[in-house]
Amino acid sequence: EDKVVQSPLSLVVHEGDTVTLNCSYEVTNFRSLLWYKQEKKAPTFLFMLTSSGIEKKSGRLSSILDKKELFSILNITATQTGDSAVYLCAVDKAAGNKLTFGGGTRVLVKP
Amino acid sequence: GAVVSQHPSWVICKSGTSVKIECRSLDFQATTMFWYRQFPKQSLMLMATSNEGSKATYEQGVEKDKFLINHASLTLSTLTVTSAHPEDSSFYICSARDGSSGIETQYFGPGTRLLVL
Numbered sequence: 303e304d305k306v307v308q309s310p311l312s313l314v315v316h317e318g319d320t321v322t323l324n325c326s327y328e329v330t331n332f333r334s335l336l337w338y339k340q341e342k343k344a345p346t347f348l349f350m351l352t353s354s355g356i357e358k359k360s361g362r363l364s365s366i367l368d369k370k371e372l373f374s375i376l377n378i379t380a381t382q383t384g385d386s387a388v389y390l391c392a393v394d395k396a397a398g399n400k401l402t403f404g405g406g407t408r409v410l411v412k413p
Numbered sequence: 414g415a416v417v418s419q420h421p422s423w424v425i426c427k428s429g430t431s432v433k434i435e436c437r438s439l440d441f442q443a444t445t446m447f448w449y450r451q452f453p454k455q456s457l458m459l460m461a462t463s464n465e466g467s468k469a470t471y472e473q474g475v476e477k478d479k480f481l482i483n484h485a486s487l488t489l490s491t492l493t494v495t496s497a498h499p500e501d502s503s504f505y506i507c508s509a510r511d512g513s514s515g516i517e518t519q520y521f522g523p524g525t526r527l528l529v530l
Contacts, residue, residue, distance in 0.1 A: 346521070373427055390457070399510065
């Protein structure tokens with residue numbers, strides 16, 4: 303059975319801190335791994351990763367994939383209160399076109 | 414990025430009534446759309462995969478007669494919650510696949526909050 307596990311479940315940091323979120327997976331026919339940010343509404347797309355070792359970067363957010371060890375990390379540097387959200391990791395498979403989501407990591411950034 | 418809209422954004426209805434939720438891809442064509450359900454503080458649960466011009470594929474445990482899905486065009490899918498009950502109250506989110514760039518990515522609509530009284 304396909305599995306996507308995120309850790310930690312939640313964390314609380316102060317503005318300016320750096321956070322690292324983890325996502326490990328066990329799926330057959332892996333195609334890509336996606337990161338989403340969810341605040342009060344539906345998830346918004348952050349990154350899609352398909353190749354190992356290539357960092358994707360957008361502002362203070364960055365992410366990288368390790369297809370050998372089957373995990374990805376999402377880094378947020380110089381955190382701001384607006385980074386408070388649930389971060390979701392999902393794996394896309396080559397067959398079936400379905401995403402399998404992890405349970406999410408709830409991040410709270412305090413001023 | 415691609416834009417997906419949902420309507421309505423929230424709805425309150427009486428028990429026993431039916432509610433229709435629309436999901437539209439605004440600037441791309443989506444042969445496949447997905448319907449998810451999310452309970453408070455939980456992750457997204459896939460309900461069904463909606464394919465344009467064919468029947469939806471439902472996940473195990475999802476009643477197809479209760480959650481009717483229609484994907485009539487490449488930009489519109491609808492989810493109808495029939496004979497809604499309070500336990501159907503939830504956050505319903507659709508997504509659509511955009512493969513126009515050659516790399517398929519799934520984009521989400523803003524979601525619909527349903528409250529059944």
